[in-house]
Amino acid sequence: MIGVAKHLFSISGYENTTTVAIAREARTSESQLVKHFGSKDGLLEAIFEDGWSKLRMQLTTLQTISSPRKQLKTLMHTVVQLFTADPELRDLMLLEGRRIRREGKMIMLTRSYMEFVALIDSLVTAAQGKKKQDYPAQLIRSSLIGTFEGLLRDMVLHERYDYPAGYSVAEIEAFVGDLVDRLFADAPS
Numbered sequence: 001m002i003g004v005a006k007h008l009f010s011i012s013g014y015e016n017t018t019t020v021a022i023a024r025e026a027r028t029s030e031s032q033l034v035k036h037f038g039s040k041d042g043l044l045e046a047i048f049e050d051g052w053s054k055l056r057m058q059l060t061t062l063q064t065i066s067s068p069r070k071q072l073k074t075l076m077h078t079v080v081q082l083f084t085a086d087p088e089l090r091d092l093m094l095l096e097g098r099r100i101r102r103e104g105k106m107i108m109l110t111r112s113y114m115e116f117v118a119l120i121d122s123l124v125t126a127a128q129g130k131k132k133q134d135y136p137a138q139l140i141r142s143s144l145i146g147t148f149e150g151l152l153r154d155m156v157l158h159e160r161y162d163y164p165a166g167y168s169v170a171e172i173e174a175f176v177g178d179l180v181d182r183l184f185a186d187a188p189s
Contacts, residue, residue: 001036005043010089010091017040045110047089049110055078055082058078058082069127069180069181072123076176091156094153117141121137147176151176
């Protein structure tokens with residue numbers, strides 16, 4: 001059911017996809033969807049948790065890298081690889097994950113996403129080292145995530161709607177990697 005919902009949400013949008021359509025496509029009943037996920041929001045959360053879980057499994061290689069700067073760049077590269085391998089997940093996370101829902105629930109902050117944020121916080125803090133920094137680690141983390149997420153989202157909008165953002169994934173990685181290098185110029189590479 002997760003795969004079906006991910007597909008339908010990515011092509012029709014979360015708001016436009018009904019639980020009836022998901023159940024029909026998954027060849028099950030709407031009551032089974034509610035039994036397992038509680039609601040359409042619960043199903044979307046399960047999709048995001050599944051995606052973050054896949055990312056977390058791929059991030060085990062970070063432990064073998066000694067430089068926090070290189071770890072940050074590897075983390076970004078791994079996210080790009082996941083999104084390239086699963087464009088439906090990419091579209092959902094970038095286009096639906098940060099939207100306020102009709103029910104008034106704010107953005108989808110899953111447990112795994114918060115673990116991802118904590119990981120970036122720890123890498124930023126490590127990259128800052130003992131030297132006093134001009135900016136708090138959380139501000140730097142938010143700017144890195146926001147920049148990376150915004151560039152990827154605009155690229156998706158370019159693919160779907162001819163939004164003026166005609167750059168490649170490689171250019172995004174190079175730009176954000178350069179940003180990391182500039183932010184932590186004094187840290188060991």
